[in-house]
Amino acid sequence: xxxxxxxxxxxxxxxxxxxxxxxxxxxxxxxxxxxxxxxxxxxxxxxxxxxxxxxxxxxxxxxxxxxxxxxxxxxxxxxxxxxxxxxxxxxxxxxxxxxxxxxxxxxxxxxxxxxxxxxxxxxxxxxxxxxxxxxxxxxxxxxxxxxxxxxxxxxxxxxxxxxxxxxxxxxxxxxxxxxxxxxxxxxxxxxxxxxxxxxxxxxxxxxxxxxxxxxxxxxxxxxxxxxxxxxxxxxxxxxxxxxxxxxxxxxxxxxxxxxxxxxxxxxxxxxxxxxxxxxxxxxxxxxxxxxxxxxxx
Numbered sequence: 204x205x206x207x208x209x210x211x212x213x214x215x216x217x218x219x220x221x222x223x224x225x226x227x228x229x230x231x232x233x234x235x236x237x238x239x240x241x242x243x244x245x246x247x248x249x250x251x252x253x254x255x256x257x258x259x260x261x262x263x264x265x266x267x268x269x270x271x272x273x274x275x276x277x278x279x280x281x282x283x284x285x286x287x288x289x290x291x292x293x294x295x296x297x298x299x300x301x302x303x304x305x306x307x308x309x310x311x312x313x314x315x316x317x318x319x320x321x322x323x324x325x326x327x328x329x330x331x332x333x334x335x336x337x338x339x340x341x342x343x344x345x346x347x348x349x350x351x352x353x354x355x356x357x358x359x360x361x362x363x364x365x366x367x368x369x370x371x372x373x374x375x376x377x378x379x380x381x382x383x384x385x386x387x388x389x390x391x392x393x394x395x396x397x398x399x400x401x402x403x404x405x406x407x408x409x410x411x412x413x414x415x416x417x418x419x420x421x422x423x424x425x426x427x428x429x430x431x432x433x434x435x436x437x438x439x440x441x442x443x444x445x446x447x448x449x450x451x452x453x454x455x456x457x458x459x460x461x462x463x464x465x466x467x468x469x470x471x472x473x474x475x476x477x478x479x480x481x482x483x484x485x486x487x488x489x490x491x492x493x494x495x496x497x498x499x500x
Contacts, residue, residue, distance in 0.1 A: 206231075206318065208241060210322060217479065225245075226322065226444075230445045232482045237449065242314075246302045247298050248298045253272060316344055317348070323362075351379050411444055446475040450470075471492075
């Protein structure tokens with residue numbers, strides 16, 4: 204299973220500690236931990252933060268050849284938590300605003316899935332947006348997974364529209380519905396149908412519902428599945444959605460039913476939000492709960 208992940212790598216700076224992060228990096232790390240072959244395309248600075256970020260990426264087992272070193276500081280996200288809910292300050296410019304494509308893009312233009320978020324579009328004239336769109340428009344992927352992942356004003360409606368026009372699996376939160384101009388829809392199921400009506404290439408909508416769990420909609424079957432409501436005590440929601448995205452896509456690419464994909468993804472997300480840090484170490488019990496059982500020959 205080959206996954207191309209394009210987006211941000213940064214340091215989440217909490218009061219009293221810091222953790223490697225960024226939505227794209229969190230997704231890539233969880234994908235790698237689940238067993239996928241992950242190539243990440245991003246950039247870090249020519250600084251100590253960049254040196255450490257590369258070491259962290261390598262430690263998670265992902266291919267770092269697509270991580271460039273650029274003349275901009277490695278990204279940082281200044282995180283404050285209130286009842287486990289994060290607020291972010293994202294200094295600009297950062298290295299992930301200057302992401303070039305590898306000189307040889309051969310290994311990046313064909314994969315089981317391409318993952319994208321919105322942060323690459325925050326500089327409308329930046330090289331990062333151009334690189335993301337080149338991968339999106341010229342590559343060949345079985346699935347294009349778009350996690351809209353809105354961070355304050357750091358998004359571009361035209362970029363979102365361009366990506367959604369090619370997306371096959373779209374993940375968003377209940378709070379992000381308004382960005383699409385669909386807040387007037389009668390209910391969450393109506394939102395999912397409206398999204399697929401506007402963008403017919405989308406085959407699956409993955410909608411997170413905070414304390415109500417998550418839901419997934421299959422446009423071809425016209426069916427919805429729901430997770431159980433989480434019961435874990437939330438320490439921090441940082442990385443929860445990223446882990447859910449990774450686990451859902453991993454199981455989906457293995458051909459697992461939507462209900463199983465969502466159940467396993469929710470189990471991983473619930474584990475993550477019970478920890479401070481987006482990529483906590485997996486326990487053997489967790490691994491067994493989030494991956495499909497080995498099939499006997």
